Amino acid sequence: MLKIECLNVEIDNKEILKGINLEVNKGEIHAIMGPNGSGKSTLTQTIAGREEYSIRSGSILYKGMDLSKMAPEIRAREGIFAAFQYPIEIPGVNNTYFLRTALNAVRKHKGLEDVEAFDFLKLVKKEMKEIGMSEDMLRRSVNEGFSGGEKKRNEILQLSILQPDLAILDETDSGLDIDALKIVSEGVNRFHGPEKSIILITHYQRLLDYIKPDFVHVLSNGRIIKSGGSELALELEERGYDWLNGLSEAEGECK
């Protein structure tokens, strides 16, 4: 599904990712953990296609396609979805209209007909109920005046409506109380399946109590310094990140 090799990324001439190797196969859940400033959000946004992040060397292949030359909207239509750590507020743009326009753009790319307004509303209301969102959010502008938790739920709503193949959840657990965390995790687990891959970017182990990863990677100073199974997350919870200082590269060095 996703194959990242020796990826170096910079923003404003500052190198943030310094040789990332990561392979995510169909149906797998990967957790990427690491301290603040380690490059977690940069990795998310580079995969999603934010233009400010420039790839200096290395490659990202998604379903065999080179992502570096692909506009963010094309990546989205091809099935990449990044849930934002800080979802953007867009006053004046109705949330329902936004969701439907996005869904129809994805459907059109797949050669499918536009979804009818009535069918769309039915679908969206069902999904909203699942994640405990008030229908009032449909009449409001995108994320405008939403609480932190409501914004995160709105991201998960988009995930369940757009049904991508690869979902990257960037700190989706931050700012959620335990009840909200449960609901959001259930939403993610419902989405997950043998054809759907997930990358969880998180600071804390607690999200992983609800969404069980197949692999855990530790990102530090722009490199993945350790990879393991879900037990690694528990170890990190117990020992923090400091004991990993001094580790260089888990897998082969990049030039």
Added chain:
Amino acid sequence: MNRFVPADNLIAPLGGGTLRKWKNGGKWAENLRKNGKSEFIKTGIPSTRIEEWKYTDLTPLTKMDFSFNPDKTDPIDNALIEKLLPPKLSECSLVFVNGKFSEHFSFVHPTKGLFIDNVRNVIKSGRDDVFECIGKAGTKPDALTNLNRAYFNDGAVIRIGKDIDPGFPVHLIFLAVNAKSSEMFHPGNLIIAEEGSKFSLIEEYTGDPDSVYFTNTITEIHIKDRASVSHYKIQTENHSSFHVGSLNVIQGKDTKFFSNTATFGGALTRNNISASMNGPGSESNIEGLYFLKGAQHTDNHTEIFHNFPSCKSTENFNGVLDGESRAVFDGKIFVGEGSVQTDSTQSSRSLLLSGSASVDSKPALEIYADDVKCSHSASVGQLDTDSLYYLRSRGIGHNEAMKILTSGFLKEILEKFENKDVSGKIENLLNSEIKV
């Protein structure tokens, strides 16, 4: 350049006299005309050396050969008017074609406590003492007001009786048709909302694409104690026309006023909005949006007077500019002595789609009282890159995302328009105008 520029061409169509020769001038109307004409002749039109007109140059008007033909002998084909007339937004509408009331296209819904007539008919039938109150709203008449008064002959007169709520808006349509010889129209509307009444007025200005004309209109609204008035203005004049429109409002105590202005048309547009809260506990909400392209110029000029304690005002203008268009925002908030517990916010925001468009923004707060909360903000910028990226990251194409954000910027204001027929119409206009 002098502070004023002589503009005899604008007054020449009156010849040596006033409009009295049309035999329908009552005493009050005749006084307005006389004063208006003599005052206008004294000054001419303001040049850009006058502070209020610093960014808007009216002098091209002095070079045009204007005619004023309120009683044109060649009547305009009804079928043509029918074709150009915008859809009515109320069961009750007054239509003015080239400044003149058209009985044929108007429909007045007889309602208890609601008086609706046109200026000419009011004068003819000797009831023009209603015009005694004209000029009480708004500040000292400026040159354009005087010019309008000199030609005072048509417009709507509406009085909403005490505690009356008609339950429907009144739609005034001003349509310019076949005005090929630089015609002028000077409508004057007078609205009196008696105590405790509720009223909603829609003014719409539009014209065929080939006419060249100058609309200089004034609407004066008196809002008596406890009354509430909503005003909507939709302007889609053609791009060769000049439009100066003044909205002068005077409010009693515990009143509410909502002004909603949408400007799409005109080569040159000036919207003057003046609201004076002359009683405690009142509220003025002034919302405006505009979409400009080509060489269009729009100047929104507002004044809000907090003359009594415990009044509230909000003001929000958002505009989108493309091409070489230019916008001006000049918003004054005045808080008089003793107007304690004033609460006032003002915001003016513009979105530039082109590097050649420009905006001049001039907010001004004049505060002479303590215990006052006032704020203003102004911004000029481009589309937010974070928002653009967010939409694209969900599969929405770049151009479509630009379009959604541009119209969203104006919909922020449109959402505040209470009349959904009006906002629906404006939304359609936006969708057809915004092409990225």
